[in-house]
Amino acid sequence: xxxxxxxxxxxxxxxxxxxxxxxxxxxxxxxxxxxxxxxxxxxxxxxxxxxxxxxxxxxxxxxxxxxxxxxxxxxxxxxxxxxxxxxxxxxxxxxxxxxxxxxxxxxxxxxxxxxxxxxxxxxxxxxxxxxxxxxxxxxxxxxxxxxxxxxxxxxxxxxxxxxxxxxxxxxxxxxxxxxxxxxxxxxxxxxxxxxxxxxxxxxxxxxxxxxxxxxxxxxxxxxxxxxxxxxxxxxxxxxxxxxxxxxxxxxxxxxxxxxxxxxxxxxxxxxxxxxxxxxxxxxxxxxxxxxxxxxxxxxxxxxxxxxxxxxxxxxxxxxxxxxxxxxxxxxxxxxxxxxxxxxxxxxxxxxxxxxxxxxxxxxxxxxxxxxxxxxxxxxxxxxxxxxxxxxxxxxxxxxxxxxxxxxxxxxxxxxxxxxxxxxxxxxxxxxxxxxxxxxxxxxxxxxxxxxxxxxxxxxxxxxxxxxxxxxxxxxxxxxxxxxxxxxxxxxxxxxxxxxxxxxxxxxxxxxxxxxxxxxxxxxxxxxxxxxxxxxxxxxxxxxxxxxxxxxxxxxxxxxxxxxxxxxxxxxxxxxxxxxxxxxxxxxxxxxxxxxxxxxxxxxxxxxxxxxxxxxxxxxxxxxxxxxxxxxxxxxxxxxx
Amino acid sequence: xxxxxxxxxxxxxxxxxxxxxxxxxxxxxxxxxxxxxxxxxxxxxxxxxxxxxxxxxxxxxxxxxxxxxxxxxxxxxxxxxxxxxxxxxxxxxxxxxxxxxxxxxxxxx
Numbered sequence: 001x002x003x004x005x006x007x008x009x010x011x012x013x014x015x016x017x018x019x020x021x022x023x024x025x026x027x028x029x030x031x032x033x034x035x036x037x038x039x040x041x042x043x044x045x046x047x048x049x050x051x052x053x054x055x056x057x058x059x060x061x062x063x064x065x066x067x068x069x070x071x072x073x074x075x076x077x078x079x080x081x082x083x084x085x086x087x088x089x090x091x092x093x094x095x096x097x098x099x100x101x102x103x104x105x106x107x108x109x110x111x112x113x114x115x116x117x118x119x120x121x122x123x124x125x126x127x128x129x130x131x132x133x134x135x136x137x138x139x140x141x142x143x144x145x146x147x148x149x150x151x152x153x154x155x156x157x158x159x160x161x162x163x164x165x166x167x168x169x170x171x172x173x174x175x176x177x178x179x180x181x182x183x184x185x186x187x188x189x190x191x192x193x194x195x196x197x198x199x200x201x202x203x204x205x206x207x208x209x210x211x212x213x214x215x216x217x218x219x220x221x222x223x224x225x226x227x228x229x230x231x232x233x234x235x236x237x238x239x240x241x242x243x244x245x246x247x248x249x250x251x252x253x254x255x256x257x258x259x260x261x262x263x264x265x266x267x268x269x270x271x272x273x274x275x276x277x278x279x280x281x282x283x284x285x286x287x288x289x290x291x292x293x294x295x296x297x298x299x300x301x302x303x304x305x306x307x308x309x310x311x312x313x314x315x316x317x318x319x320x321x322x323x324x325x326x327x328x329x330x331x332x333x334x335x336x337x338x339x340x341x342x343x344x345x346x347x348x349x350x351x352x353x354x355x356x357x358x359x360x361x362x363x364x365x366x367x368x369x370x371x372x373x374x375x376x377x378x379x380x381x382x383x384x385x386x387x388x389x390x391x392x393x394x395x396x397x398x399x400x401x402x403x404x405x406x407x408x409x410x411x412x413x414x415x416x417x418x419x420x421x422x423x424x425x426x427x428x429x430x431x432x433x434x435x436x437x438x439x440x441x442x443x444x445x446x447x448x449x450x451x452x453x454x455x456x457x458x459x460x461x462x463x464x465x466x467x468x469x470x471x472x473x474x475x476x477x478x479x480x481x482x483x484x485x486x487x488x489x490x491x492x493x494x495x496x497x498x499x500x501x502x503x504x505x506x507x508x509x510x511x512x513x514x515x516x517x518x519x520x521x522x523x524x525x526x527x528x529x530x531x532x533x534x535x536x537x538x539x540x541x542x543x544x545x546x547x548x549x550x551x552x553x554x555x556x557x558x559x560x561x562x563x564x565x566x567x568x569x570x571x572x573x574x575x576x577x578x579x580x581x582x583x584x585x586x587x588x589x590x591x592x593x594x595x596x597x598x599x600x601x602x603x604x605x606x607x608x609x610x611x612x613x614x615x616x617x618x619x620x621x622x623x624x625x626x627x628x629x630x631x632x633x634x635x636x637x638x639x640x
Numbered sequence: 641x642x643x644x645x646x647x648x649x650x651x652x653x654x655x656x657x658x659x660x661x662x663x664x665x666x667x668x669x670x671x672x673x674x675x676x677x678x679x680x681x682x683x684x685x686x687x688x689x690x691x692x693x694x695x696x697x698x699x700x701x702x703x704x705x706x707x708x709x710x711x712x713x714x715x716x717x718x719x720x721x722x723x724x725x726x727x728x729x730x731x732x733x734x735x736x737x738x739x740x741x742x743x744x745x746x747x748x749x
Contacts, residue, residue: 614745616671620662 001050002060002074004149005096007043007106010036011142015135022131027121029131033138034117040145041110048103064099066218066287068505072098073151073215092212095151100502101283101349105148105276108353111480112272112360113141115473119364120264122469123371133173133262140166144273148280152212153202156284160198160241160277164191167274171261180260190254194244198281201237204230205288218287228292235289235296238281239303246278246333249307253562255330259322263367266322270329271360276352279336283349286340286504294343301341301425305432308334310560312439316446317557321366321376324447328402329359331440335417338433344420345504351413354484358401358410361477362447365395368466368474369451375460378447383456387463390471392452394478401481403444404437404524409485415520416488419513434523441524445531454536647688654681668732668739672725679718683711 014036018029025032054072056063064071075095096102117137124133143162150156165188172184206212208230209220220226226234242248247255255275259266269275282289282300289296308331315327332355339348368391369384370376385392401408404415414437422430465471487498490510499508534542546553555561654677661674690707733739 616668616741616744617663624659624663 001047001054001072001098004043004047004098004106005074005094007040007047007110008142008145008149010039010043011138011145015139015142018131018135018138022135025131027130028134030117030121030134033134034114034121036138037110037114037117037141040106040141041114044103044106044110047098048107051098051103064215066215066222067099067101068507069100069503074098075151092154093152094155095213096149097151097214098149101280102148104349104353104502105280106145108276108356109141109144109148109272112356112477113137113144113268115360115477116264116268116272116364119267119367119470119473120262122467123264123367124262129173133170136166136169136173137265137268140170140268140273144277147277151214153205153214153217154212156214156281157199157202160195160245160281163245163274163277164188164195167191167258167269170265170269171258173261173265177260179257183254183257183260187254187258190251191244194240194242194251196240197237198241198244201234201241204234204237208234214285217285221288221291226291228295231288231291232295235285235291236299238285238288239296239300242278242281242337243303244278245281246275246337247307247330248278248303248334248337249310250562252307252311252330253559253566256323256326256559259320259326263322263363263370266326267360267363267367270325270363271356275329275333276356279333279340279348279352282337282340283345286345289340290343290504297341297343299341301338301421301429304334304337304339304341305429305436306334307331308338308436309432309439310334312436312443313556314559315443316439317553319377319379321369321378321381321447321451322363324378324443325359325362325366328362328440328443328447329355331436332359332402335414335433335436338429339417339420342417342420342424342429343504344417344424346499346502346508347413347416347420349502350488350498351417354409354413354481355402357477357480357484358398361394361398361474361481362402364470364474364477365391365398368470369395371466371470372463373460378450381451381457381460382454383452384460384463385452386456387460388452388465390465391474394471394474395452396448397478398481399444399448400528403441403528404520405441405528406521406524407485408482409480411520411524412485412488415512415517418516418520419511422513422516434519437520438523438527441527442531445528446535449531449535644688644692647684651681651685651688654678654684666740666742668729668741668744669726671741672722672729675725676718676722679714683714686711686714 011033014032018025018032022029051070051072054061054070056070058072060074061070061072063069073095075093078092078094080091117134120133120137124130127133140163143159143166147156147159147163150159168184168188171187172180174180175184202212205217205226208226209216217226221231244251255270258269261269289300311327311330311334315324315331318324318327332351336348336351336355339345339351366376368388369381372388372391373381373384375381397408401410404411418430418433418437421433488510490497497508497510499510558564658674658677658679658681661677662671665671665674686707690704690711693704693707729739732744736743
């Protein structure tokens with residue numbers, strides 16, 4: 001288990017190798033990335049087995065008093081900033097944590113990254129930068145794996161930013177297209193805004209605790225060394241970073257635009273490597289969030305709920321298949337945040353995993369559709385079931401799972417979230433959460449029925465099924481999207497459900513609230529039936545409904561004008577302010593403060609050089625006068 | 641013995657004449673000659689003072705040679721300096737065809 005740090009190292013090593021040797025290796029070196037992540041995946045199982053066999057007595061392992069779960073901690077000294085032992089010196093360490101949360105993330109990231117990389121063999125075939133794609137891909141996975149293993153905020157932050165830069169490179173992979181370039185910049189800048197808050201939060205904790213170690217921070221919080229105010233502020237600042245990465249309101253605008261990247265990249269970003277980093281961060285530092293009755297968690301819950309509700313309404317009116325999925329991701333990330341805010345630690349991570357598998361499947365399905373039809377506008381699709389049967393089946397499976405149809409994994413995880421919300425938060429939250437659940441089933445029904453069912457459109461007849469390298473990974477993901485939910489049950493034997501493995505302080509068994517469960521089944525199934533009637537049978541017309549909503553529809557269709565508002569803010573506030581600062585810099589700093597002294601010295605020199613005539617006798621005169629002056633001076637001095 | 645003050649007056653007069661020459665003359669050669677005059681005025685002053693100090697009390701041996709020694713140094717340095725100065729003046733003449741110091745004003749901005 002102490003070798004868990006090797007998991008990211010494989011991929012970290014693969015990335016530069018592909019860049020350097022890509023030209024001479026077969027397949028541009030793509031197999032290196034796949035082998036590296038496959039090694040990471042195998043390693044994950046080894047670590048997992050080691051962890052299951054470990055107990056509180058195992059070396060370096062103990063039952064953490066901060067999370068209540070078995071936590072193994074391995075670290076090595078890195079260097080001292082400042083003199084060792086001197087006041088203000090910081091001992092920096094590399095270190096990894098292996099605990100249930102890390103293991104869950106390791107499994108998700110390695111598996112999804114492996115599937116996506118195999119899929120990309122088919123999808124990216126023939127691209128001129130095939131090797132570069134795999135190099136960045138490997139780096140992306142490695143950064144995310146480092147992030148989930150990190151035991152201190154510094155390493156976490158480094159990995160966090162690496163994830164950011166890799167997503168920038170991949171979203172802008174086809175940088176010849178202006179839209180991709182803009183989307184990459186947008187993703188990077190918007191997430192950076194949140195990251196600044198996160199950095200301040202980390203520094204605030206460092207100021208209070210004196211180290212970057214997470215365990216020291218948890219200790220300071222639980223012992224009361226960090227006061228309530230500081231803890232809450234630190235938690236909220238860290239949450240800013242999580243909001244940026246996890247595309248929470250109001251930072252959600254970058255995620256839909258990130259669709260400009262290659263579709264497998266979207267799958268990776270949405271399911272495993274990028275956006276779940278925010279949810280993971282909140283879960284990782286949960287002792288800080290939940291301290292002092294969890295004041296910060298209420299903010300998390302509210303932001304999550306707003307995000308979930310807003311994004312699911314936009315998803316309902318989008319016409320681009322990938323954008324529907326993007327808003328769906330935002331909405332589900334909102335649900336995870338809501339769950340974390342409702343003390344539903346297990347539910348949030350469980351949903352993260354279930355959503356990860358289903359969403360990776362859906363994106364790979366969308367990529368397959370795009371591969372076969374070169375089209376993403378669902379209004380132009382229809383009946384693809386007949387030409388792409390496997391894709392249609394697997395996509396539907398993912399959609400049903402995410403929509404919350406019983407026995408598929410999304411149903412169980414969503415149910416856990418609803419339970420947590422019902423237990424810990426105001427009734428208003430559960431009503432809105434149920435509304436979100438209904439809406440998410442509704443847009444999933446739309447994304448599934450409109451392109452794949454109904455009559456085959458004439459312009460879609462040329463469509464073809466994708467190669468096995470693309471269908472294979474989708475099938476594996478499909479199996480997990482279907483049955484992964486079963487890990488939440490009490491199985492015969494000692495297994496007590498995921499809640500007994502991955503929990504915060506209190507292990508929870510599987511529980512099921514009948515009225516809530518039945519309500520969510522009715523909502524989900526009802527949404528899919530309604531979707532079937534509306535989009536396929538045309539039995540129910542939405543025109544009356546649309547007419548009643550009236551002017552609200554364009555507002556939603558324009559994504560609540562967030563982009564416009566931000567553009568206005570950038571143009572009218574940021575740029576005006578920047579111009580002012582620019583003028584200030586040019587006039588006050590540059591002309592007055594920097595060039596001012598230089599100019600005055602120059603002018604002084606111009607004035608002074610007039611006495612240098614170059615005539616020997618004027619210098620001699622100066623000597624004589626100086627001597628006389630000195631003589632008079634000494635004369636008076638000796639007299640007095 | 642002639643009183644010391646007359647030597648000093650002679651020395652001062654020669655020094656001031658030399659100084660006037662340095663300041664007022666335009667020819668580099670004359671300036672150098674004026675400098676020699678000033679140096680010799682100083683020498684007179686030194687020798688006179690030294691000979692007076694050497695015989696402070698009548699009958700004693702002449703013991704204090706400081707003034708004479710410095711005067712010999714001055715003469716030596718003056719000779720060297722004169723050689724150097726004349727060499728410079730010669731080079732200026734070769735370059736400019738004149739030894740008028742008004743025309744030699746390169747040492748300015």
